[in-house]
Amino acid sequence: YSSRRKLLPWFLGLAVSFPFFWFIREDSIWLLPFTVVALGISFVQILLGQDFSFKEAKKLKERPFLLSKQEWLKLSLFLLPLVGFSIVYQWIEYKNETTYGIATINDRSSGEFGRLMKQLIRIDDETNLNKENSEIWVSHAALNKVLD
Numbered sequence: 001y002s003s004r005r006k007l008l009p010w011f012l013g014l015a016v017s018f019p020f021f022w023f024i025r026e027d028s029i030w031l032l033p034f035t036v037v038a039l040g041i042s043f044v045q046i047l048l049g050q051d052f053s054f055k056e057a058k059k060l061k062e063r064p065f066l067l068s069k070q071e072w073l074k075l076s077l078f079l080l081p082l083v084g085f086s087i088v089y090q091w092i093e094y095k096n097e098t099t100y101g102i103a104t105i106n107d108r109s110s111g112e113f114g115r116l117m118k119q120l121i122r123i124d125d126e127t128n129l130n131k132e133n134s135e136i137w138v139s140h141a142a143l144n145k146v147l148d
Contacts, residue, residue, distance in 0.1 A: 004074055123142040127141055
């Protein structure tokens with residue numbers, strides 16, 4: 001029971017901080033591998049016990065794999081970050097729809113601008129400009145082709 005009390009603040013902190021940092025920065029994709037690995041290690045530790053070592057893997061095969069009520073409660077804490085992320089995602093969508101009339105999170109990849117850019121990027125401008133310079137999405141040649 002006390003172990004669950006120790007875990008709860010960490011999972012609540014993750015449920016609040018992860019969505020905050022995910023949506024506040026455009027380069028927040030680097031958070032995902034760290035979060036997934038940390039959660040994976042915690043998940044394995046709860047399932048196999050704190051004293052588990054890979055040297056004792058033979059004992060694991062002999063052990064019946066039944067979880068206690070306490071272990072199920074600890075594993076249910078892993079849903080908190082997912083629930084927190086879902087709530088923040090839906091709240092941002094709702095606020096964008098009520099404020100701007102568009103229920104979208106990222107206007108670079110969704111919405112009208114995202115659809116326009118997808119079409120402009122597909123235009124063959126017969127240059128390698130956007131392959132040579134990653135800062136250029138659409139070349140002047142492609143824009144002139146569209147205008148013509």
